[in-house]
Amino acid sequence: MLEIEIDGKAVQVPDGCTVMDAATVAGVHIPHFCYHKKLSIAASCRMCLVQVEKAPKPLPACATPVTGGMKVWTQSEAVVKAQRGVMEFLLINHPLDCPICDQGGECQLQDIAVGYGDVQSRYQEEKRVVFNKNFGPLVSSDASRCINCTRCVRFTTEIAGLMELGQANRSEHAEIMTFVERTIDSELSGNLIDLCPVGALTSKPFRFSARSWELSRLRSVSPHDALGTNLIVQTRHDKVKRVLPFENSAVNDCWLSDKDRFSYEALASDARLTQPLIRQGETWQEVGWQEALEFVATHLQGIARERGGDAIGALASPHSTVEELFLLQKLVRGLGSQNVDFRLRQSDFRADPVRAGAPWLGMAVADVDTLDRLLVIGSFLRKDAPLLAQRVRQAVRRNGLQVSAVGPNAEDWLLPVRERALVAPADMVDTLAGIAVALAAKRGEALAEALVEDVAARVGGEPSAAANAIAENLASGEKVALWLGNLAVQHARGAELQVWAQEIARLGGGSFGFIGEAANSVGGYLAGAVPGAQGADAQALIRTPRAAYVLLGAEPALDFADGAATEAALGAAALVVALGAFDAPSIRNVADVMLPITPFSETAGTFVNCEGRVQSFNAVVQPLGNARPGWKVLRVLGNLLEISGFSQETAEAVRDEALGDNISARLDNAVTRVAPARTVVTGLQRVADVPIHFADPLVRHAPSLQKSGDAAAPVARMAQPTLDALGLNSGDRVRVSSGAGQVELTAVVDDGVARGCVRVAAAHPATVALGPLVGELSVERV
Amino acid sequence: MSAHPLILAGLDGDRTWRLQDYVARGGYEALKKIIRDKTPPDEIIAEMKASGLRGRGGAGFPSGLKWSFMPRSFPGDKYLACNSDEGEPGTFKDRDILRYNPHTVIEGMVIAAYAMGCTRGYNYIHGEIFEVYQRFEEALAEARAAGLLGQHILRSDFSFDLFAHHGYGAYICGEETALLESIEGKKGQPRFKPPFPASFGIYGKPTTINNTETFASVPFILSGGGEAFQNLGKPNNGGTKIFSISGHVNRPGNYELNLGTPFSELLALAGGVRGGRKLKAVIPGGSSAPVLPANVIMDCTLDYDAISKAGSMLGSGAVIVMDESTCMVKALERLSYFYHEESCGQCTPCREGTGWLYRIIHRIEHGLGRADDLDLLRSVAGNISGRTICALGDAAAMPVQSFVKHFGDEFAYHVEHKKCLVPPEIQAVGSQIYVSPSC
């Protein structure tokens, strides 16, 4: 610690900190533009000039290291003179038309100009004009307002991981641009809006629709990925106007993914359900809640009575709240069924009988910063968990974390991957076994007894070079973690991947866990929304169709491991009750009743994030139309069905009942042995990603996100050797077929796809006909 | 006579730049001796300190002291950079050193690398002198072939690789940290210091940067001894210095003189003021140095301390001579345009202020000046000065401040009368194409 003096006040600050850091400790505000605590230091705006004892010139607080006994003045005459001078320079070419600028009211330049600017400008020449750029559907450019602080350039390079923006030209001609008028395609691009201290980068969907001071600020939690990003939702006249990050250093820092930020547009979508609907043959009848719920209760009761509880299945989106999931499973169980599941895209449930608890990340999110080795297994990390990927990226940049990967995909995560086993899905188990064998050899330890036999049968020869390299890398680490991603969870032999990850973690002295597919991938387990020993899981409920289904927040075609089969199973059922926020063709096709429940913004609820963090939130606006919070609808339904335990007054009461008070004791990734399954591969294997902006109904209905680069139509990606073997060229139109059906796509060369595989996105209307996310495909020229 | 040329001695233009010529002049003897005697690096640095050599690029920082800043026990690469990005108006000495005596720079750099334990070096050569860059590449090839550069220099344990990096048109890369950025393949925007290059230079590794002429002086210091070099000049101003004299003189060119030589002597060597006209003003150290009126400079000796005492800087030793035909407003307008054009655009005062300065001077020159413009000029220049990341802000402000200070009347006349104090026909004489008969 060093002792220094700021404005006559003594403060103790850590070694190596800057005057700006010290001022923060001392509670002294120093005006600044280019400085941002999460970005590298530019020291270029010169607004934070301060006076330091013995320094002949004013020094920038953001870049000046503190030395013991230093005396700093931040308000002296010399400082104010310097800062006023800088402010004048910043303003001479800045359009002084705050009343028509979208940033007005939340502009750092405007705020600081009030303190340091002059009433009259001494600059009487023409102001510089800089042409606006088209950065895409999310970020709007007002280039003449730019003060060249380069926060945006540093953000794309350092945080988003790819330098998409640069400062071209020099002198006063310097301007911020992308290369050749490209759009900004980062999945984190919206943060540029928050970072820009002036009105040069603003939100395209939001701009000019409200003034910041008219908006209420309410806290919430993102309903999308498993990180549980903390939000500030801003509303006006009972409408969500925009979403900003709520800073939480343990979760999302001060960032949002674009999905978190812009999905609010879907809340006002025309596709929102606002009234209960009952099917009348081919048409739909709007009915009141009473009638709708009585209809549901009567029919569910009838089926339970006539065909037994097992004839009823409940399938819930993992984006549902803990409260919804808890009451849903309670309802189904009250009807005598154990058939409830929220793991809709999973296809291997063999771990269910042998798992010790709820699968989770296996570590705290914040501890990513302290890892030195990370093995990511079967993940589209960057798009599936953008801010977790960001945290990994920072740990690589700052702390020397080394990341390795196993999987059939090698798209750019914008962070260096040290070792990679690019293998087809069917070879992933063998690869993990190989890593375990190699690691055991390096450590001089034996494999777990239960696995020795499997190895003898499977790995046979030596571990592959890639497996060896990964083992080597893990062996050299002190703090090791393994993460299983969405592809691993959705894998046909996902349970075996879990078993082997557990073994590698044991041998490597590290942790292992799941990144998680959705906001409540952990919460669903804790809420009991999984089948009991006698129940049927999500896959069994489709394979063996039931007479009645309750669907919660999911679309049959797009949110399941096999959309086509799900549509077929539900289509054949006697009764399908669909609770959801959105209307959708595949719901209309199969449902008998559609009950409008509210999205996260209109209900109280809870998500448990991947690290087991329980995050509750309240409604920020009133329900749209006649939509009602899902937990309330389920509670009423429980009462109508005369099932006991549906008398909770508040969402908090439901949550407390659902989660109890010792969450951490219930988080456990341990599994005992799962018998190896043999897969015989004859054709091309499908690699199915769930594109970031198609993962859940909310984001699918967000118009601006649907215009972004991440919403591009699916293609059939193959490595060059795979294309060659098929006699295809990149760009050819091809027919892709599975046992379930066929679709026509464009073939695209992508050497980030394992040989013998075709990467075709799921969760998209254009590929639903292909059926399962996993399995084999054939590809031929049209 | 105060001229004992070292660097430029014995040269015959394009005919004597090759390795064999340099060796014939006694070149590489200093290096050979160091290698043969295994001279301890500390002794070399001590010799450098004794020489009183001050950086020839402009700032005049004692070179031996700078060398002593390099960390001794740094594991991994340490870098050496030569700053041949000579683009300060008035300065043209490094070009002549590189094309007529490139091996003296190479030898100087190898010795410096030996003294500081550097493993790699780059000579950053100004963009507009491509032919000089090509010649330097040839000289490097000669040195490599002769075992004077590369692995196991002169069959010793000492290895040092040296390469030429060619600029492409940016004055700012003469600023040492902009030069480092440029070597890294980025635009040349200066870095904030600290950290200083000695701890965080090229690729974040310890780096020492010296000017071409500084390195060129090293072999002579090591062969003749630091004290002898010091004695060529004045205390604290050791050695010889190449002065580039340009503008209104009869024989513009480079003249290597002992530091402390009277200005009048240099002027005489350059053939005096052109056309017998009267000397008006001199910028003694490159365009960034404050201008001095004739009467002040005529009493000066050419050394760091004397010029500094007179209110300017010796800088790079670039002497720009202006006679009575010069309109000082027009002269300043052109210089201010230069700084405006060459500002890197990074920090606010320089990016915004240099254009403002130029526009004010431009309107004064074009008869649109306003009564308070001189105050405005002083104020804007004052707001740039000392507030920027690098010295370009100061460099842009100093000419403005000094021109207005010494020639305020001329500026005021422009504002008041919307025309120049120097009649156009006289100005026309001074701006005619002039080529010295010897060229």
Next chain:
Amino acid sequence: MLSQESLQQIDQEIAKYPSGQKQSAVMAALRIAQVEKGWLPKDVIEFVANYLGMPPIAAYEVASFYNMYDLTPVGRHKITVCTNLPCALSGGVNAAEYLKQKLGIDFNETTPDGKFTLKEGECMGACGDAPVLLVNNHKMCSWMTTEKIDQWLAELENK
């Protein structure tokens, strides 16, 4: 995109820098590309960026920062005249005026036959040689009296 010869030259430049520091060669690579193409279209800049494994915008930053790179087409011969103060005192501006009048174009213009582009340059570090011209970035012409300008133009005319 670029000839084998250019790529070879670029590879030689890359070799000057430690491994993993290919970006250091971007200035040279852009120069070499410009010599081959006459100027630097965006796709050439992108090619160079990809060749060196750096983001295209980072290469564009470099190309737009250093003023000897031409981001718009120029004539077969680009003539850059230094008009900075030391040169101007020895006729640099007059030499530029003479060129403008001879070629019938202003600064930053190209003759209708596409042969000549005229640019105003900043200090070339050759003030003692004033007036100074730079032809096609790489050839410096010193002491350019009107007679010598005429000679040069006549020579370039036929190149």
